Amino acid sequence: MKVWGEPRREPAEGGEDAASSSEARLAAVAAEAGLELAPETARGHDHGDGGPHAHRHPHEHAAPGDPPFLGIVGAGAVGTALGVALSRAGWPITAVASRDAARRERFSRLVGGTRAFAEATAILDEVELIILAVPDDALATLARSLRLYSGQALVHTSGALGAEVLQPAMAAGTQIGSFHPLVAFADTERAVAALHGATVAVEGDDQLVALLAEMAEVIGATAVRLAPGSKSAYHAAAVLAAGGFDALLDAIAELGRVAGLDEASSLAIYGPLIEQTLGNARALGIGAALTGPITRGDVGTLQAHLATLEAHAPGVLALYRAAAEREIDLAAARGTLTPDAVRRLRDTLAMRS
Ligand SMILES: NC(=O)c1ccc[n+]([C@@H]2O[C@H](COP(=O)([O-])OP(=O)(O)OC[C@H]3O[C@@H](n4cnc5c(N)ncnc54)[C@H](OP(=O)(O)O)[C@@H]3O)[C@@H](O)[C@H]2O)c1
Numbered sequence: 001m002k003v004w005g006e007p008r009r010e011p012a013e014g015g016e017d018a019a020s021s022s023e024a025r026l027a028a029v030a031a032e033a034g035l036e037l038a039p040e041t042a043r044g045h046d047h048g049d050g051g052p053h054a055h056r057h058p059h060e061h062a063a064p065g066d067p068p069f070l071g072i073v074g075a076g077a078v079g080t081a082l083g084v085a086l087s088r089a090g091w092p093i094t095a096v097a098s099r100d101a102a103r104r105e106r107f108s109r110l111v112g113g114t115r116a117f118a119e120a121t122a123i124l125d126e127v128e129l130i131i132l133a134v135p136d137d138a139l140a141t142l143a144r145s146l147r148l149y150s151g152q153a154l155v156h157t158s159g160a161l162g163a164e165v166l167q168p169a170m171a172a173g174t175q176i177g178s179f180h181p182l183v184a185f186a187d188t189e190r191a192v193a194a195l196h197g198a199t200v201a202v203e204g205d206d207q208l209v210a211l212l213a214e215m216a217e218v219i220g221a222t223a224v225r226l227a228p229g230s231k232s233a234y235h236a237a238a239v240l241a242a243g244g245f246d247a248l249l250d251a252i253a254e255l256g257r258v259a260g261l262d263e264a265s266s267l268a269i270y271g272p273l274i275e276q277t278l279g280n281a282r283a284l285g286i287g288a289a290l291t292g293p294i295t296r297g298d299v300g301t302l303q304a305h306l307a308t309l310e311a312h313a314p315g316v317l318a319l320y321r322a323a324a325e326r327e328i329d330l331a332a333a334r335g336t337l338t339p340d341a342v343r344r345l346r347d348t349l350a351m352r353s
Pocket residue numbers: 073074075076077078079097098099100103132133134135136138142157158159160180181182183184185186
């Protein structure tokens with residue numbers, strides 16, 4: 001995956017000091033993004049941008065140099081953690097929309113200074129930049145129910161879908177994009193901490209991407225722009241790294257139970273082995289980090305494992321076999337197995353399937 005890199009921002013005029021000033025950067029970025037942060041653009045005026053879909057908009061406008069007024073739709077795992085992280089970084093979360101009263105209340109308590117609505121459409125009157133943090137399957141329908149006002153931008157947080165799913169919400173003078181943090185949002189505080197140092201894939205036109213890069217930066221993350229057409233593969237890798245890895249942990253814990261270990265004990269015992277493997281892969285490369293019976297062509301051990309799994313943990317068999325296939329590929333590629341050993345290992349897997 002080649003065409004990714006940090007979106008570039010032009011420094012503000014006035015040298016290094018001015019360029020590093022957060023106010024100057026935000027003013028420059030907001031201006032570039034076409035977001036209307038000027039105070040004279042008072043609530044309730046008509047942009048008169050002449051576009052076929054231009055219409056009046058009452059939404060708020062931030063002062064020059066200030067971050068845009070933000071609204072979040074969806075007070076779930078991602079919406080809440082982003083709300084907390086951005087508000088702590090000084091970006092105002094002006095409004096939140098969640099259909100669930102308990103989630104609205106929790107969001108308001110954690111974020112503060114936020115107006116909470118049940119309807120996503122209600123926050124359009126309040127903000128300049130809207131983040132849709134709702135399930136992927138809900139995005140298209142939600143976008144069709146929204147109509148942006150000129151000067152507003154709409155982004156979603158999905159890693160699987162492109163920004164184009166938001167197209168139905170567009171009107172003249174509006175922008176769409178996406179902001180996908182590569183973080184496992186299992187718990188709000190842990191996710192807020194994990195955003196520091198995380199990667200955020202951003203999408204949109206150049207100006208909006210510059211603003212989204214700024215938004216990533218203030219929460220301690222690094223924005224990257226993916227090569228066109230690569231988002232699905234990038235996201236599939238992320239799903240393997242997070243959910244896929246958790247499924248692997250579950251299989252490890254199931255085998256641990258057969259050996260008399262509870263889940264905590266399995267994590268305590270196998271956790272350091274996982275960390276060693278990750279460390280080896282980082283230091284030596286993935287191929288060189290491979291250890292175990294397959295690297296030695298040890299068919300007898302493979303047969304014994306398959307027999308044990310069939311008898312005591314049949315639910316783990318498919319995952320073990322798929323991993324073994326991949327391990328044989330890796331071992332063969334690094335030249336540590338003879339062609340005959342590769343054939344015998346593959347035959348063993350096929351015989352017991
Ligand atoms: N979880 C992760 O680790 C992770 C990481 C990166 C990106 N993402 C992406 O972030 C997005 C949100 O994921 P999440 O994990 O935060 O999901 P979540 O915890 O299930 O929260 C989703 C929120 O959207 C609201 N919602 C659900 N269906 C809706 C609909 N039809 N219309 C409007 N709102 C609806 C929910 O209900 P209420 O309106 O009732 O509150 C909830 O507040 C997804 O696109 C996901 O792919 C997730």
